[in-house]
Amino acid sequence: MTRGESQDSQHDPSSASISSLVNRHVILTITGGIAAYKSCFLARGLVQAGCELQIVMTESAARFVTPLTFATLSGNPVLTDMFPNPPPEKPIHLSTANRGELLVIAPATANFIGKMANGIADDLASTIALTFRKQVLVAPAMNPQMWIAPAVQDNINRLRDRDVEIIGPVSGEMGGVGETPGLGRMAEPDAVFSRIEELLSGQEWKDRRVLVTSGPTREAIDPVRFISNRSSGRMGDTVARRARLRGADVTLIRGRGATGSPPDGVNVVEVETTCEMSEAVKSRFENCDLLIMAAAVADWTMAEPAKSKLKKRNGEPVFNLVKTEDILTWACDHRNGQVVVGFALETENHIEQARLKLEQKGADIIALNDPTRKDSAFGGDSIKLTILSGGDRIIELPALPKNEAADRLLDSIQPLFPTR
Numbered sequence: 001m002t003r004g005e006s007q008d009s010q011h012d013p014s015s016a017s018i019s020s021l022v023n024r025h026v027i028l029t030i031t032g033g034i035a036a037y038k039s040c041f042l043a044r045g046l047v048q049a050g051c052e053l054q055i056v057m058t059e060s061a062a063r064f065v066t067p068l069t070f071a072t073l074s075g076n077p078v079l080t081d082m083f084p085n086p087p088p089e090k091p092i093h094l095s096t097a098n099r100g101e102l103l104v105i106a107p108a109t110a111n112f113i114g115k116m117a118n119g120i121a122d123d124l125a126s127t128i129a130l131t132f133r134k135q136v137l138v139a140p141a142m143n144p145q146m147w148i149a150p151a152v153q154d155n156i157n158r159l160r161d162r163d164v165e166i167i168g169p170v171s172g173e174m175g176g177v178g179e180t181p182g183l184g185r186m187a188e189p190d191a192v193f194s195r196i197e198e199l200l201s202g203q204e205w206k207d208r209r210v211l212v213t214s215g216p217t218r219e220a221i222d223p224v225r226f227i228s229n230r231s232s233g234r235m236g237d238t239v240a241r242r243a244r245l246r247g248a249d250v251t252l253i254r255g256r257g258a259t260g261s262p263p264d265g266v267n268v269v270e271v272e273t274t275c276e277m278s279e280a281v282k283s284r285f286e287n288c289d290l291l292i293m294a295a296a297v298a299d300w301t302m303a304e305p306a307k308s309k310l311k312k313r314n315g316e317p318v319f320n321l322v323k324t325e326d327i328l329t330w331a332c333d334h335r336n337g338q339v340v341v342g343f344a345l346e347t348e349n350h351i352e353q354a355r356l357k358l359e360q361k362g363a364d365i366i367a368l369n370d371p372t373r374k375d376s377a378f379g380g381d382s383i384k385l386t387i388l389s390g391g392d393r394i395i396e397l398p399a400l401p402k403n404e405a406a407d408r409l410l411d412s413i414q415p416l417f418p419t420r
């Protein structure tokens, strides 16, 4: 066995595993709506992810949340004034707009959207928006009656026509007590954050179609009980999200027992059983470039699940289990240029078992996890992966946060794509 690339390597700061937001210059403009408080969470998330954040506020926005709050959250003075005293060397709207890589307006009021659509620049925030020449992301937030106003809709369409991206609004409760719920709520800070991450990340997997499975499957014993496993789905979910951040079109086939919400930006197909997961993979496999099977599928299912709930008074049940279909083997047998990656979870003879799985099934890569290690346990934040591929190649990664491990796995898949 040859031990190829980096073993127990230190985290390489140049690798793709670094967050796409580190040292990226984002301008976050806050306008005068009640949803301004939500942007506190957005600002905090961006700064924690390593962003260089410049906050700009309109005069109305400062009536809702103070500039002091945002200055503290961002670690930078907040810009509000078109004509600061003393005047800076360069016009403030030019220096700010030229430094930013992405302009985010969240929340965006009906008024501000109208000003953007019509080229009005009568305060610092709108002058920066008019000057800014790169990608703009707008998160409208307003009462549903305002949102459906023809003037607002016309303005939104004009912005869309100029390649301004609009995120939301979403339906739900309004900020004010007693307001009728409806469509107008600002997209949640997490969703805006995810989109910012996507817009600032590399697009090296653009046009690649990636199919990922995650989570546990459930095999019914009777209508209320099932056989399942401890998988949280977090590794598969993370792999899906990181592939999305490379620009891929990602479909995630997710076992219903997975915890938390599925990642943003991916198409999610929920399944319950191994049989359903198998059907979901089969129907999409032909149209994908890469399949990553990170789900913990059940190896056995009940020969005949009980139609009604098993009763204690009827004695101890005997379960007759039959093998489920091996989806990874099916995929390897039916591939037509797709890259196929499986996960192996072994509690003993790890490497030998994973190597056997790689060879017997004919996968391109097997990512091996040992859940008995403290730093690689089910549902934890970190994972210690060993990546096995053909020609006895093996990469032993150190225990890493799951997003970094996912990036390292995707890095090792990259050379396997056929050249275009």
Ligand SMILES: Cc1cc2nc3c(=O)[nH]c(=O)nc-3n(C[C@H](O)[C@H](O)[C@H](O)COP(=O)(O)O)c2cc1C
Pocket (backbone or CB within 6 Å): 030, 031, 032, 033, 034, 035, 058, 059, 060, 061, 108, 109, 110, 111, 112, 141, 142, 143, 146
């Ligand atoms: C309590 C309150 C809440 C408001 N919420 C919103 C809102 O969510 N969306 C909106 O478009 N306007 C809202 N407005 C109206 C704006 O504050 C107003 O149009 C203002 O001129 C916007 O200024 P700006 O776009 O320069 O920030 C609200 C006003 C008040 C008094």
